[in-house]
Amino acid sequence: MEQLKNKIFNKILFMLSITIMITMLTLLFTISHYYSEVIVQKEMDSNMRTLERIESYIERKKDFTDNALKELYMSGDLIFDISYALEHDYGEYLEFRLNKYSDSSSFVANNMDNYFYEYFGQDNQVVAIILSSVEGNYEYSYVINHFLWNNSKRLQSEDLVDPTNTDGVQEITNDKSDTRELKNMIEFKRTLNDPVTLSELGKISVFYSLEGIEEIISLTKTESEGTYYILDKEGEIYFQSNESNNQGLIQSLDFESATKKMKWDKDTYHINTLASEEHGFLLIGSVPEHEIDKLTVIRGSLLILTCIFAVMAILITFFAMKSYSKRIRTIETTIQQVIEGDLTVRIPHDQHYDELSTISRSFNNMLVDLNKYIDEVYIMNIKQREAEMKALQSQINPHFLFNTLEAIRMKAIIDGSKATSSMIYTLGQLFRYSLDARQFVTIQSELEHVKQYVNLVQSRYPNRLQLHINISEEFLNRNILKFILQPIAENFIIHGFQNDKNENQLTIRLVEENDYLFLSIIDNGTGISENRLREVQNNLEGEAVNSNSIGLKNIHQRIRLKYGHGCGLEINSIEGKGTTVVVKIPGNGGDSHV
Template identity: 75%
Template sequence: MIKNILEQLRNKVFNKILFMSSLTIIVTMLTLLFTITHYYSEVIVQKEMDSNMRTLERVESYINRKKDFTDNAFKELYTSGDLILDISYALQHDYDDYLEYRLNKYSDSSSFVASNIDNFFYAYFSQDNHINAISLRSVEGIPEYLYVFNHFRWKNSLLQPELESEEAFYTDNILKIQNKKRDSNRELRNTVVFKRTLNDPVSLTKLGEIRIYYSLEGIEDLISLRNTASEGTYYIVDKDGEMVFQSHEKNDQGLIKSLDFKSATQEVQWKNETYHINTLASEENGYLFVGSVPESEIEKLTVIRGSMLLLTCIFALTAILITFFAMKSYSKRIQTIETSIHQVKEGNLSVRIPHDHKYDELSTISQSFNNMLQDLNKYIDEVYIMNIKQREAEMKALQSQINPHFLYNTLEAIRMKAIIEGSKTTSTMIYTLGQLFRYSLDDRQLVTIQSEIEHVKQYINLVQSRYPNRLQLDIDIPNDYLNRSILKFILQPIAENYMIHGFRNDTNVNQLTIRLVEENHYLYLYLIDNGTGISAARLREVQNNLEGEPVDSNSIGLKNIHHRIRLKYGKGCGLEINSVEDKGTTVVIKIPANGGDSLV
């Protein structure tokens, strides 16, 4: 039973259509879902990476501003001669000697403002609240003057706290430390250091260097202003691969240190995780700015995939249900039509499909089916009348076959009477007329060129009996072409047309020439006369009539010939008429040479 049901389902065309449409809807929806989600994911990733890059650009701009600030301070040191001399003395002597030097210098100066390191550093660098400290040290590292502007941040930036000696003191709220002995480098975190070398302005020998320690709290503020949904992590790495800044404490230094020092956007696989990374290299500052977003964070932003999948399923199910109920209605109507057809097959011609008041193809089929049965019943009722009429037509056909024989016999009797009475001319004319009539009643479509020429000759002979010595017929056709096939009755009507419209009764030099020429795989039959010709206006009318415009009763014979030739050989063939008034007319018949095979 189940097998029969499945077989019926397979045989129902609407079930097949429903299956194919459902499959098409599902495949289309899934393809659309995949395309949209894939595109949406790429847009999300691109949007996050663009926002990430803009944050890196702001961080780079922040570092550049700090660098420019440092460079301007360094230039101002050198532009002030007293200040560079003060720094030079401080770096080459201990602190006590330097204080004595400053006092002597101030006492000798006429200015109320002393030009020394303390005043310069306080006046210039206090403008930037992101500076933690400034270090001024000699080449050997002794002495070192450390100016701490933000004691709390400075202590937090040191990885290993350093002790303040008894030589640490405050001046103008700035902590200054002079260490007798100091390592060349401090280990710091979240600090950007700008180093500048100090040279003696006279001897250009290296005196020491200035180091300015900037807190990266400003960078953290910039990162917090980012317009992005993912959190991500931002890094600053120097050319040696050392981590200068990290926005979040993560154990991914190995990933960052493996990056090349260049600006790029890339995907990196590290520890079974995909990272979308922007790198911005600053050759001028010697820093690589890195923005990293793991794939897992971006996937959290694409939760819309689940919603889109649910909507896709709902839309697909809705479309399938709509298709099912629509097809169910059509299926019932098709079933009704199918049942009616089976009843007709069994011989019930009185069945009719109920009219459903719907205007579609099925309604048209139903109406046509009902009309067909109605007409069929009508034709069955009339079949006997049709048989009777057919028998009558057969009788008339037999009768029509008798009439030509009666005409031939009558003409022959008249001809014999004329011979007996000695009228040879009348006898010849009757004989020629009989031959013309016999040729016209022949039901062959194709004849030889020779037969068609003979028919023209017989017609001309009949005309010459009426106009003796006034008409000459010239035939210029090679013997090789006489057995070629040609459509019957295409030459004599043209000759007859000449006799009716172009023959001159007042002259004895009337001439009709029939010539055949083969050229470019076509046969050209020329019928040339020296008759009255056709005026230009009348010639245009005749030519237009040949091409299907309104038929003139005077040229219907030419039109008939033209169309018969075209029906037989195609549009490239037919008649062409040229004429000059009072000089004559030329009619050209064009037929294919290969269509003129021999009939003998």
């Protein structure tokens, strides 16, 4: 007993055994009185939820139709186009539409054909749209799903739409909308009014397939077989989920939302009704009582079997808990060693695949990441100190350098060498930009730095290098890391520039996609061989170390340190044709301020 008190798993097992036995004995005496009602209520609740989902589905289709009318009224051209079509024959309407299109400056025709197909084509449950005039003289059919339309009973044989009719529009000169039957479709009919005079122009009817409702019913998880109906206020059945012989009972129900138990043809039915006054539909879910009785018998048998195997379950639980207890003690011992400062210890792997195994693997991975993080922080601190030392060294008396360059430039002006003076001035600007302590600059400032560098190159090689910048003004004030573009341009001058030719071109472009900026630096230089390109790309990812591409690697690592691994450089080149370097950074510049 002392061992039992000190082991939590044994305590849990004892309490669990007592609880299971008491619960089973209690259920054996009480389940027969309440279980049938629970099953009935569960099935009827599930049945009602299905009806509510069907109602929600119909409501979505109604809203979809109403939104189409709202968009029609918001477009003066469309409502005028429909008004003309409903007041003239089809030939006159086609002539009117052709004249309107020829007078329009747009390449896309703004008419009701395009609108209906574009808007209602978004919903694969739309079968057809019927547009009819007030007197019924003119009618236009827009069939989205020819197969469902032609196989329904809604159209008489002479109204079947030819599937080869590409425009989908059919003119009918007599009003048949009131005499046609409807099968496996729901119709939403709306009146079209003139937005100015409010006079009635005609009616629009949108027909939806009931396949969506069938899918809702098929996804319903119920253990009894029921039947679902959709009726109108006159009792006509629009939809029936399966074959059933109780249509008379269904058609006799009142148009109201209720839950009933009714007898019909020597059988008893549990019925849910959901009335939709707005749509004019009565949704019905019917479950025969004999189906629910089967569930009651089955569940009762399972309950008895559960009691028989309760003792076996307790024994199996006992042996399983012994194994879990041993594994948890191992985890506890390892955690204690980590608390004492030993970060090299690991929880031994086992052959189990459960929560304890997940905890063990996660704990081991955490220790690996912790050791790695400690190493990275240590190395990063060393590198940070080295960078600070270099920054301090680079700041030693920069004004002396600027003053000296300015004195040389003034001497060159006095001696009449304007070209030399200009080069010295440009060099001074480059040094000033380099010594600027800011980490982020605007794209415009970085481009100016590139221009100054290119000016120096052009001074050395007149008329042999052209710089093209294709960047919209809206991007010029965006932020970017300093010294991103000029080193790439310098890399082209050093490795790809052909000083014996006059066709050297350097192009800088910028596009924005998916909240990222893509700066492309394109040259037509000597390009890079396939093997050399692979070495450069590996060097960017840290897989190789090559001093010839250290500048590009430096840019790549700086971008990733600031913006994350989703950003950086991408290099593509064709030997003899040129090289393209793409810089990917966040569209907002990483929320950094210049």
